[in-house]
Amino acid sequence: MSTVAPPEAAPxxxxxxxxxxxxxxxxRLRFVQAWHLVLALASAYVxxxxxxxxxxxxxxxxxxxxxxxxxxxAANLLVLWPxxxxxxxxxxxxxxxxxxAILGAGAVLAEVLGLYEGLDLFAGAFQxxxxxxxxxxxxxAWFVVARRVERRAxxxxxxxxxxxxxxxxxxxxxxxxxxxxxxxxxxxxGLRYVWDNIAASPTQALVLALITAGSLVAARFMxxxxxxxxxxxxxxxxxxxxxxxxxxxxxxGFLAFFAFPLAFSLVISFFDWDGLTSPSFVGxxxxxxxxxxxxxxxxxxxxxxxxxxxVPLSVLSALILAVLIHTNYPGVKLFRAxxxxxxxxxxxxxxxxxxxxxxxxxxxxxWSIGRVGEWVNAVLPGDxxxxxxxxxxxxxxxxxxxxxxxxxxxxxxxITVVIVFAWAQFGFNTVLFxxxxxxxxxxxxxxxxxxxxxxxxxxxxxxxxxxRSTTFFVTATTVILCLQLFxxxxxxNQPNPVGFPNNATLTPVVYxxxxxxxxxxxxxxxxxxxxxxxxxxxxxxxxxxxxRAEVEx
Amino acid sequence: MRIRxxxxxxxxxxxxxxxxxxxTSGSGSSTSATxxxxxxxxxxxxxWRTRPDNQAEADVYKGISDQITAKNIGLKLTYEAGNxxxxxxxxxxxxxxxxxxxxxxxxxxxTDVADFAKAGLILNFADQASAAxxxxxxxxxxxxxxxxxxxxxxxPDTTYLWGIPRDVSTFALYLNLDLIDKAGxxxxxxxxxxxxxxxxxxxxxxxxxxxxxxSGVKGFGANSWWANYGYFINSAGGGFWNAEKTQCTLNSEQxxxxxxxxxxxxxxxxxxxxGEDSEPPFKAGKVGMFMNGRWATPGSREIKDFNWDVAPLPxxxxxxxxxxxxxxxxxxxxxxxxxxxxxxxxxxxxxxxQNEISSxxxxxxxxxxxxAIDAFLTYTPPSNNQxxxxxxQNDPVAEGPLWQGNWPAFDKASNDTINSLMNDQITIDExxxxxxxxxxxxxxxx
Numbered sequence: 001m002s003t004v005a006p007p008e009a010a011p012x013x014x015x016x017x018x019x020x021x022x023x024x025x026x027x028r029l030r031f032v033q034a035w036h037l038v039l040a041l042a043s044a045y046v047x048x049x050x051x052x053x054x055x056x057x058x059x060x061x062x063x064x065x066x067x068x069x070x071x072x073x074a075a076n077l078l079v080l081w082p083x084x085x086x087x088x089x090x091x092x093x094x095x096x097x098x099x100x101a102i103l104g105a106g107a108v109l110a111e112v113l114g115l116y117e118g119l120d121l122f123a124g125a126f127q128x129x130x131x132x133x134x135x136x137x138x139x140x141a142w143f144v145v146a147r148r149v150e151r152r153a154x155x156x157x158x159x160x161x162x163x164x165x166x167x168x169x170x171x172x173x174x175x176x177x178x179x180x181x182x183x184x185x186x187x188x189x190g191l192r193y194v195w196d197n198i199a200a201s202p203t204q205a206l207v208l209a210l211i212t213a214g215s216l217v218a219a220r221f222m223x224x225x226x227x228x229x230x231x232x233x234x235x236x237x238x239x240x241x242x243x244x245x246x247x248x249x250x251x252x253g254f255l256a257f258f259a260f261p262l263a264f265s266l267v268i269s270f271f272d273w274d275g276l277t278s279p280s281f282v283g284x285x286x287x288x289x290x291x292x293x294x295x296x297x298x299x300x301x302x303x304x305x306x307x308x309x310x311v312p313l314s315v316l317s318a319l320i321l322a323v324l325i326h327t328n329y330p331g332v333k334l335f336r337a338x339x340x341x342x343x344x345x346x347x348x349x350x351x352x353x354x355x356x357x358x359x360x361x362x363x364x365x366x367w368s369i370g371r372v373g374e375w376v377n378a379v380l381p382g383d384x385x386x387x388x389x390x391x392x393x394x395x396x397x398x399x400x401x402x403x404x405x406x407x408x409x410x411x412x413x414x415i416t417v418v419i420v421f422a423w424a425q426f427g428f429n430t431v432l433f434x435x436x437x438x439x440x441x442x443x444x445x446x447x448x449x450x451x452x453x454x455x456x457x458x459x460x461x462x463x464x465x466x467x468r469s470t471t472f473f474v475t476a477t478t479v480i481l482c483l484q485l486f487x488x489x490x491x492x493n494q495p496n497p498v499g500f501p502n503n504a505t506l507t508p509v510v511y512x513x514x515x516x517x518x519x520x521x522x523x524x525x526x527x528x529x530x531x532x533x534x535x536x537x538x539x540x541x542x543x544x545x546x547x548r549a550e551v552e553x
Numbered sequence: 554m555r556i557r558x559x560x561x562x563x564x565x566x567x568x569x570x571x572x573x574x575x576x577t578s579g580s581g582s583s584t585s586a587t588x589x590x591x592x593x594x595x596x597x598x599x600x601w602r603t604r605p606d607n608q609a610e611a612d613v614y615k616g617i618s619d620q621i622t623a624k625n626i627g628l629k630l631t632y633e634a635g636n637x638x639x640x641x642x643x644x645x646x647x648x649x650x651x652x653x654x655x656x657x658x659x660x661x662x663x664t665d666v667a668d669f670a671k672a673g674l675i676l677n678f679a680d681q682a683s684a685a686x687x688x689x690x691x692x693x694x695x696x697x698x699x700x701x702x703x704x705x706x707x708x709p710d711t712t713y714l715w716g717i718p719r720d721v722s723t724f725a726l727y728l729n730l731d732l733i734d735k736a737g738x739x740x741x742x743x744x745x746x747x748x749x750x751x752x753x754x755x756x757x758x759x760x761x762x763x764x765x766x767x768s769g770v771k772g773f774g775a776n777s778w779w780a781n782y783g784y785f786i787n788s789a790g791g792g793f794w795n796a797e798k799t800q801c802t803l804n805s806e807q808x809x810x811x812x813x814x815x816x817x818x819x820x821x822x823x824x825x826x827x828g829e830d831s832e833p834p835f836k837a838g839k840v841g842m843f844m845n846g847r848w849a850t851p852g853s854r855e856i857k858d859f860n861w862d863v864a865p866l867p868x869x870x871x872x873x874x875x876x877x878x879x880x881x882x883x884x885x886x887x888x889x890x891x892x893x894x895x896x897x898x899x900x901x902x903x904x905x906x907q908n909e910i911s912s913x914x915x916x917x918x919x920x921x922x923x924x925a926i927d928a929f930l931t932y933t934p935p936s937n938n939q940x941x942x943x944x945x946q947n948d949p950v951a952e953g954p955l956w957q958g959n960w961p962a963f964d965k966a967s968n969d970t971i972n973s974l975m976n977d978q979i980t981i982d983e984x985x986x987x988x989x990x991x992x993x994x995x996x997x998x999x
Contacts, residue, residue: 275651276672360826361769361834388769395777395828397976494830496777497965501828502972517644519961520668 025230028221032094033083035218036076039101042211043072060267060279068104091222091231092241098219102212103252109208114197132181139174143167269526275516279523286527296528298503299511305410306418306507307482313422315474318429319467323459325430326437336434343428351491354420358393358492366391394492397504411504420488425481429474436470437463472547476540483536484509508532595627597893600656601901602633603719603882604642606848606915613909621900628897635660650674650885657888658897660719663699663879664964667954670715671704676884679714681895692718692902692919695951696879707798707956716881717902720916723875723944724784725863727835727843727853727935733758736765738772741842741864742937752788752814755842755867759823762841772823774831774840779964780876780952781844782971786811787876787950788869793967799957799998801989803967809985811869816975827975846878847941850914854934863935865943873948879919917941955997963997 047069049055050062057065075097082090110116126133146167153159198205221227228238244251269286273279290296321339325332342350357364366389373387396412403409440463448458464471486509490498498514499506506514508528516525601618605611611634618632633656635642643665649655650669661669669675679701682689689697689711696718703710726741733740738761744750759772766772775781786792791808794801802808818824825831825840832852835843838859843849844866853861866875882901884894900906907918908928918925930938954960970991974984992998 274672275647276674355830356833359833360829361771361774361831361839362837390826392826392829394830395826397972397978496828497968500777500972502969502976502978514965517647519959519965520647 025226029083029227029230032218032221033080035214036079036083036094036097038214039097039211040073040076042207043069043076047073060271086231088231088233088237091227091233092237095219095222095241098215098222099248101215102219105208105211105215109205109212112197112201112205112208113194115194129181129184132177132184135177136174136181139170139172139177142170142173144170146170265526265529268523269530271523272521273523274520275522276520282523286524287531289524290527290531295503295506295511296508296531299506299508301408302410302414302503302505303483303485303507306414306421306485307479309410309415309418310421310425310482311475311478313418314425314429314478315471317422318426318474319433319471321426321430322433322437323463326434336431339427339430341427342424343431345424347424347487348491350424351420351488354423355394355492355494358416360390360392360395363393365393392501395496395501397501411501413501413504417485417488417492417505420492421482421485424488425478429478432470432474433467436467440466468547468550472543476543479539479543480536483532483539486510486513508535596629597627597890598629598631599658599888599890599893599897600631600633601658601882601897602635602646602656603660604635604880607851609851610910610913610915613913617901617906617909621897624900626896626900628893628900630897653887655885655887657885657890657894658882658901659885660880660882661716663696663718663881663952664954664960666699666715666881666883667702667704667956668960669883670702671956674886675715676886676888676891676894677713677715678884678891678895678898679712681892682714682717682899684892685895685899687717687895687899687902689714689717691921693721693877693879693921693945693951695877695949696721696881696919696953699951699953699956700881702956704956716883717898718879718881718919719902720879720907720910721919721945722847722878722915722917723941723949724780724844724846724866725940725944726866727845727849728862728864729835729838729841729843729859730862731859732762732766732770732838732841735767736762736770736841738762738765738841741867742862742940745865745940750865750867752867752869756818756821756823759818759842760821763823766841770839770841771825771834772841773818773844774825774835774842775844776831777828777972777975779968780846780878782812782815782975784844784866784874784876785815785869787874788866788871789814790869790871792950793963794955797957798953798955801963801967801992801997803992804985804989807870809981812971812974812984813981814869816981819975828972846876847917848915850935854914861935862937863940864937865940875944875947875949877945877949877951879952917945958998959996962995963992966991966995966997 046065050057050066050069055062055065075093079090079093079097083094146163146169150160150163150167153163223241233241268279270281270283271279272282272286325335325339356362360366369391370386370388373385373389377384377387392412393416394413398411399406399409400412400415444462444466445458448462453461485507489505489507489510490513493500493505498510498518509532512525512528512532515521515528603614605614614634615632618630621628622630635645643662646655646659646661655674666675670677689701698709700715700717701709701711701713702715703713728741730740738758739754741750741755741758744754744758755773762772763770783793786803786808789807789811791805791811792802819827825834831840831843832845832849834840836852836856842864882898884891884898888894902919904918904920904922904925907916907920907925910916911918911925911929912932914932917929926942930942932938955963967988970979970984970988973979974981979987
């Protein structure tokens with residue numbers, strides 16, 4: 001949309017006279033109206049081909065295209081009436097539809113021309129002519145610097161004349177670099193490639209190009225100050241349109257890469273789909289199957305126990321550590337950085353290191369426990385304790401401490417995951433608590449000291465209440481991360497199946513992954529994702545409500 | 554000299570994009586009339602991908618790709634190394650297949666062939682192979698029996714050809730020879746040569762190593778996925794399924810006997826704890842016999858602290874029955890030039906290419922020619938490469954897909970039940986009475 005005129009002319013209020021008719025305004029307005037009819041016809045063409053089954057498509061794309069076609073027909077016809085009535089809503093409505101048509105037709109046109117494949121190799125092309133581009137950059141930088149020197153030297157001075165020549169020389173360098181760059185890029189081959197694609201589907205390419213270009217012309221008109229005047233747009237309404245235009249690149253990205261996949265997963269959760277062949281509608285069967293599946297229940301139980309253990313461990317330890325390092329002793333900043341390292345280290349990498357440490361046979365942790373046993377035997381009387389242990393940190397699905405082996409109690413393997421998670425998370429939480437501590441007024445501590453409060457009482461009655469917002473944020477984000485747990489389990493389980501041993505480390509996201517990517521049940525996996533989303537949503541909502549109640553109370 | 558940014562940026566961006574389009578060699582097959590040095594013939598651009606086991610192997614595949622291009626046989630190739638780990642490779646491939654952007658030729662594990670074929674994702678290239686002189690009979694029967702199947706009936710049918718095996722592999726016991734000597738145990742290689750390498754002898758050797766090898770030493774180690782316990786099930790005369798692969802037989806008396814022996818190794822304390830990765834303790838010199846495939850050889854070659862070699866797996870009630878692992882090069886059903894894609898498969902599975910890959914240590918050629926075997930035997934260490942050859946040739950059980958079922962469902966359901974058994978959560982009797990019910994309930998044979 002860079003060619004659309006910027007709204008430099010502020011639209012006049014409603015009382016301003018309409019633009020003169022002799023300047024072709026009426027003709028351009030009629031073009032817009034006609035163009036909406038054309039778009040309605042194009043949408044009807046899509047709809048007719050879908051309805052008649054001319055285009056052999058799977059049910060999902062067929063439905064999606066059908067909806068787009070129906071909306072296109074209805075919207076492009078409906079907009080004609082408010083345009084006729086000169087309502088401002090018609091301008092916004094029309095412009096939005098034209099903008100959508102430009103993006104939609106342009107995107108399909110790019111596919112027809114094969115430009116996405118070019119985009120895939122963009123970096124390679126850049127690399128192929130990198131040094132030529134550097135010459136262009138150097139020449140241009142040379143030109144810019146020389147121009148500044150010229151301005152500073154003052155008009156008519158000898159220095160300015162020299163700088164002007166230097167600026168021209170810089171431009172020549174940039175231009176020569178540019179020519180060399182174009183030669184190195186092999187533009188003719190690219191043009192041939194695009195032309196080949198056009199020749200393969202000429203009608204399609206022409207129609208799409210016409211729709212894109214026509215919509216561009218119509219949109220440019222509806223954006224113009226004349227149109228704003230004609231549709232009696234207020235300054236506020238025009239400003240709002242400008243605001244939406246600035247927002248649109250991000251909004252389009254959000255819709256395409258976030259909202260659409262989200263909506264798609266919701267739709268697909270009502271289908272039986274292997275991700276590869278045509279999906280078939282199954283209604284709520286996936287949700288019903290998910291809620292009935294013992295493995296899903298197991299994953300929820302596991303994640304419940306995981307949260308019970310991991311949240312306090314990673315939040316409380318972070319709070320204590322933050323308080324300990326909240327001093328001005330030399331070297332404290334180094335400690336803060338060191339404690340933050342687990343948060344910036346790659347999860348998979350550090351998990352693999354933990355995996356080595358937890359190995360039952362050769363891991364350092366079991367070895368260390370053995371050394372402690374040796375020391376205990378050497379120092380304390382009584383029955384000797386084992387000096388060699390083989391705790392299956394990664395492989396033991398049994399409940400620790402001799403507790404009964406029931407499915408709803410956490411296993412040793414799950415506790416191992418808790419340890420790794422808490423280690424990886426507590427550094428980040430510590431930084432958050434440190435920031436919270438720095439925001440507490442020193443006067444509060446001074447007042448407490450004057451009142452005779454000792455360290456513990458200051459911590460209990462000043463620090464903790466003052467950190468309430470931080471604690472809420474840390475707890476909420478840690479809970480959400482717990483519910484999304486996947487990567488640590490995935491890495492710890494290799495080379496065993498994810499969820500090993502015996503589903504003791506199966507979490508909802510691991511379960512989702514198993515269904516989707518290992519059993520090709522993407523419909524079921526999407527249903528699990530939405531159930532998980534609802535759980536996280538209500539969990540977070542409950543936390544927010546509790547937080548608000550505490551603040552208000 | 555005021556320059557509008559759009560006047561600079563737009564032409565620059567367009568030029569870059571056009572240039573990128575000019576080099577769309579990696580964008581699916583396309584034909585261009587590019588004369589070569591030796592002949593003037595159409596050059597077909599193809600993308601292909603395989604899963605290398607390590608970076609060295611990835612580099613060799615890239616080199617092979619460039620060599621084939623340089624042969625001027627009308628193929629211009631782009632090689633894409635897949636992830637070395639199993640799952641990410643499959644995840645990415647399936648996503649690309651779903652989006653229609655998968656390479657023209659790619660490698661998949663043997664267990665996935667049926668799912669891909671039934672979904673219409675890969676090409677039946679029997680006719681093109683015949684025209685190109687690519688003979689399926691040159692490759693081991695095990696993989697080929699799963700690659701020449703009618704997807705509708707699930708029955709063998711030579712009018713179908715879904716892929717050509719890239720290579721094969723099999724299990725052996727990686728031995729810590731120093732540890733075996735130190736414990737005073739009998740050498741499994743010698744026992745095998747004398748025909749005495751039975752399950753009883755195997756348990757005896759494992760026990761001796763555990764008892765006399767030193768603190769924390771175990772006689773045996775294996776990982777916990779299906780093929781490890783599967784060998785003992787097969788070797789006892791049992792199996793995962795019936796001959797038609799339409800019914801679970803994990804509850805047969807023979808299968809139960811195999812599982813009982815396997816579990817006994819763990820219960821008697823001679824094995825590394827079930828579910829633990831046994832490779833690190835083996836490399837640390839804490840395991841006497843480590844059961845793994847040929848793919849563990851490159852890693853074992855890095856061992857400097859002790860002498861090692863390989864021995865065949867011990868013989869049970871049914872001789873042989875080692876696994877014959879394989880994966881296949883298949884052709885994307887959406888490739889624009891099937892004949893060229895098949896030509897590429899032919900090149901990639903030639904004797905020369907297979908030997909070049911095998912020399913790295915991780916794989917065994919899938920061609921059953923004596924020339925390939927003779928070359929493989931020279932790729933040492935280990936000295937006793939014959940153990941792998943015996944495993945491949947001595948009545949092996951080929952891994953393969955369930956043409957009339959669902960392998961992922963079978964794998965998940967059977968693995969869960971076997972894990973329960975191995976972790977003492979169910980008894981062997983409960984295993985026998987539930988495993989096939991669980992497999993059926995999971996829809997493994999629907």
